[in-house]
Amino acid sequence: MAGKYDTDVALLSVTTTEFKAVTHFHDWKAKTLTNDDQIYDVATFERDGKVCSLVHAKIAEMGMTAAAVTATKLIYTFRPRYIIMVGIAAGVAKTEIAEQMYGDVIVPDVVWNYSSGKFVSPDKANIVYGNLGFLPRSTSEEIPEEIVPYLLKAIESEDNPCHAHMGPMACGGSVVASQELLEKQVYSQYHNTAGLDMESYAVVYAANHVSDPKPIPIIVKSVCDFADSKKSDDYQRFAAYSSCEFAKYLYEKVLPMGDDE
Amino acid sequence: MLNVTKKNDKGTMTVTLDGRLDNTTSMQLESELNDSFDGVSAVVFDCHDLQYVSSAGLRVFLSLQKKLRGQSEIRITRVSEDVMDIFEVTGFVDILNIEREG
Numbered sequence: 001m002a003g004k005y006d007t008d009v010a011l012l013s014v015t016t017t018e019f020k021a022v023t024h025f026h027d028w029k030a031k032t033l034t035n036d037d038q039i040y041d042v043a044t045f046e047r048d049g050k051v052c053s054l055v056h057a058k059i060a061e062m063g064m065t066a067a068a069v070t071a072t073k074l075i076y077t078f079r080p081r082y083i084i085m086v087g088i089a090a091g092v093a094k095t096e097i098a099e100q101m102y103g104d105v106i107v108p109d110v111v112w113n114y115s116s117g118k119f120v121s122p123d124k125a126n127i128v129y130g131n132l133g134f135l136p137r138s139t140s141e142e143i144p145e146e147i148v149p150y151l152l153k154a155i156e157s158e159d160n161p162c163h164a165h166m167g168p169m170a171c172g173g174s175v176v177a178s179q180e181l182l183e184k185q186v187y188s189q190y191h192n193t194a195g196l197d198m199e200s201y202a203v204v205y206a207a208n209h210v211s212d213p214k215p216i217p218i219i220v221k222s223v224c225d226f227a228d229s230k231k232s233d234d235y236q237r238f239a240a241y242s243s244c245e246f247a248k249y250l251y252e253k254v255l256p257m258g259d260d261e
Numbered sequence: 262m263l264n265v266t267k268k269n270d271k272g273t274m275t276v277t278l279d280g281r282l283d284n285t286t287s288m289q290l291e292s293e294l295n296d297s298f299d300g301v302s303a304v305v306f307d308c309h310d311l312q313y314v315s316s317a318g319l320r321v322f323l324s325l326q327k328k329l330r331g332q333s334e335i336r337i338t339r340v341s342e343d344v345m346d347i348f349e350v351t352g353f354v355d356i357l358n359i360e361r362e363g
Contacts, residue, residue, distance in 0.1 A: 024350050101323055103316055103351075158285050161315035237352030242316035
């Protein structure tokens with residue numbers, strides 16, 4: 001592609017289930033680079049009669065550290081216009097905000113790190129777990145505002161192949177299967193949080209803070225459980241698939257592409 | 262476009278799907294399935310002429326499963342190879358009772 005970017009779209013996934021869903025949608029070819037142990041996958045897609053480029057990287061482990069490193073490498077190596085993280089998340093929306101089901105897509109306008117803070121004695125904290133207190137110092141990153149209207153348009157479109165919601169994505173370093181933690185640490189800070197994952201904050205942070213040309217970060221994650229004690233793996237494949245299906249819809253039909261800056 | 266026909270015979274409701282089950286038509290199917298299921302012990306989807314199902318379409322099956330849990334069995338039958346591929350990659354073959362065409 002011409003212009004300041006070298007690649008149209010970069011995708012990131014983490015788990016093997018997510019990787020399998022990514023591979024379902026395109027005819028990928030593996031690509032390796034000298035002095036880099038990361039395996040990349042490259043493919044193309046058509047948009048308005050033009051061939052566009054796509055690259056994917058599977059992050060080696062869950063969590064923000066590996067996600068930030070892989071996202072940064074992907075950005076500097078391929079200089080994508082968009083970096084889209086697909087995959088699975090916990091749905092945490094309360095029914096008064098949005099009725100979520102397994103496979104529903106969450107597209108955040110803001111991602112925030114709920115696990116950042118300080119453990120203190122209970123009398124010095126506003127979040128208390130038994131004999132332990134926690135002082136949250138959450139940080140957030142916004143999806144660039146120029147792209148949010150396109151995301152909303154995709155969510156509301158009749159062509160959208162999925163059921164999708166927009167709302168904050170809470171990101172932390174641990175898998176959550178506790179309603180108590182959700183109430184005390186997540187809803188208390190962003191009451192309208194729509195989902196919970198372990199990488200989105202790192203990916204958006206990397207995209208927003210690399211040197212120019214910065215890619216536009218987009219998170220597309222689908223509900224595979226509800227972060228409570230009923231948590232199971234039964235719906236992970238469906239969630240991974242629907243997130244990839246929605247991401248494909250975004251870059252093939254909705255996001256500005258090519259010369260349309 | 263999706264054509265939906267329903268037939269209730271001795272407690273078995275057969276729902277025939279003809280066309281594409283996407284975002285728009287999933288709302289149509291959802292509306293068709295809003296009826297009462299009193300006295301229905303099994304809901305059988307005949308998918309012989311179903312050409313495609315999107316994630317929004319799959320959501321309708323999950324929604325019905327949730328609604329009928331403990332009341333009626335759901336079976337998805339006569340599924341073509343292309344649609345079966347979607348049921349397999351999404352794991353629906355382990356969630357619902359799905360039978361391949363032929």
